[in-house]
Amino acid sequence: MFRVEELLIQFANGAERLFERLRTSGQGAVLVVPFLDCRHFMLIREYCAATENYQLGCVKGAVNAGEDILAAANRELMEEAGYGARILIPLKDLTLSPAYMQHEITVVLALDLYPKRIAGDEPELPEVMTCCMDELEGLVARQDFTEGRSIAALYLARDHLKRSQESEQETGGEARISEHSPGKVNNQTIQDGDPSTDG
Numbered sequence: 232m233f234r235v236e237e238l239l240i241q242f243a244n245g246a247e248r249l250f251e252r253l254r255t256s257g258q259g260a261v262l263v264v265p266f267l268d269c270r271h272f273m274l275i276r277e278y279c280a281a282t283e284n285y286q287l288g289c290v291k292g293a294v295n296a297g298e299d300i301l302a303a304a305n306r307e308l309m310e311e312a313g314y315g316a317r318i319l320i321p322l323k324d325l326t327l328s329p330a331y332m333q334h335e336i337t338v339v340l341a342l343d344l345y346p347k348r349i350a351g352d353e354p355e356l357p358e359v360m361t362c363c364m365d366e367l368e369g370l371v372a373r374q375d376f377t378e379g380r381s382i383a384a385l386y387l388a389r390d391h392l393k394r395s396q397e398s399e400q401e402t403g404g405e406a407r408i409s410e411h412s413p414g415k416v417n418n419q420t421i422q423d424g425d426p427s428t429d430g
Contacts, residue, residue: 264322270363271361314346
């Protein structure tokens with residue numbers, strides 16, 4: 232899964248330091264924020280071995296070898312939440328302890344959802360919880376919602392949707408039409424699903 236590397240770094244002032252880092256050998260990972268409408272989104276509740284309890288968090292998982300980031304996001308969404316998305320927008324790559332860990336995860340906003348479940352590798356189906364963006368502060372305060380990447384992802388998604396709505400108002404709806412069209416819009420990749428394949 233990972234290996235420890237030593238790096239000897241010389242800084243501009245001549246100082247040298249020996250660093251250790253965890254280097255991952257995987258293909259990356261995705262974290263998905265699925266919105267049912269402009270205000271309601273979904274989290275999952277699943278068992279976390281490190282904390283030995285059930286925690287709320289976003290859909291997430293590893294990217295398989297040869298798999299596209301957005302395809303991985305849609306697959307994980309289907310496996311863990313029972314939905315597919317016709318629109319998938321990568322928001323930001325997040326790191327976890329970048330001083331010594333190489334791991335990165337891509338936050339993906341999922342819109343225009345449709346029911347679709349496929350088999351995954353979870354030992355039990357995660358519980359799906361529908362939340363309202365108006366109650367975000369209370370959600371973040373919960374004792375069973377502590378995963379930092381999921382919290383950051385919700386704020387990234389909220390800000391992206393706010394900017395999109397403001398742009399839509401300025402253009403009289405033109406931005407909304409563009410955002411829901413397959414293809415690329417403002418460097419944001421959009422993937423179109425086929426509802427005829429819904430389970």
